[in-house]
Amino acid sequence: AQSVTQLGSHVSVSEGALVLLRCNYSSSVPPYLFWYVQYPNQGLQLLLKYTSAATLVKGINGFEAEFKKSETSFHLTKPSAHMSDAAEYFCAVSDPDMRFGAGTRLTVKP
């Protein structure tokens, strides 16, 4: 089965700074890739998904991710962090069953 690896279990940024959360996938063919966000004591909700239509994918809340086949990466970025972005973020791959990375907890400092 395909898998994803998230680099960095915890990322801390200042409010207004760039957010970069890293995800690499294992597949040799372009997979279906997703980013989800989890707020405390809640289930996960979709931020964005890659389905091969475009390499740069825009999601909700100002997040975007770029699919790079040469690097087998699908990193999540946001130009300017907001306090409300503090949450845990999960990269996932569909094969077609949905498999998740270990998650990255984002902390935003005032």
Add this chain to the structure above:
Amino acid sequence: NAGVTQTPKFRVLKTGQSMTLLCAQDMNHEYMYWYRQDPGMGLRLIHYSVGEGTTAKGEVPDGYNVSRLKKQNFLLGLESAAPSQTSVYFCASTLTGNTEAFFGQGTRLTVV
């Protein structure tokens, strides 16, 4: 539109007891999943189903059983609970493979 509903939301079991977690979705989704979430390990797939009457093993199936007798329901059973099964359990559904997953609110299970 309720989406995905899990019951119960909290449960404490003694070692060796059995229980069933219920997941219900009202979106006519074909695929349903059970995950467990543990600190630092993300969500690990226990079992999943690609349609009514089907089930398949995920990454960590041992100690769990599932059934999908009706399309809208996916049951997760623990026959003899162990402390290692203390976790938060999430159910999810997708319309088909490779589509967005919709999650329930989770079930916090403690086995003592």
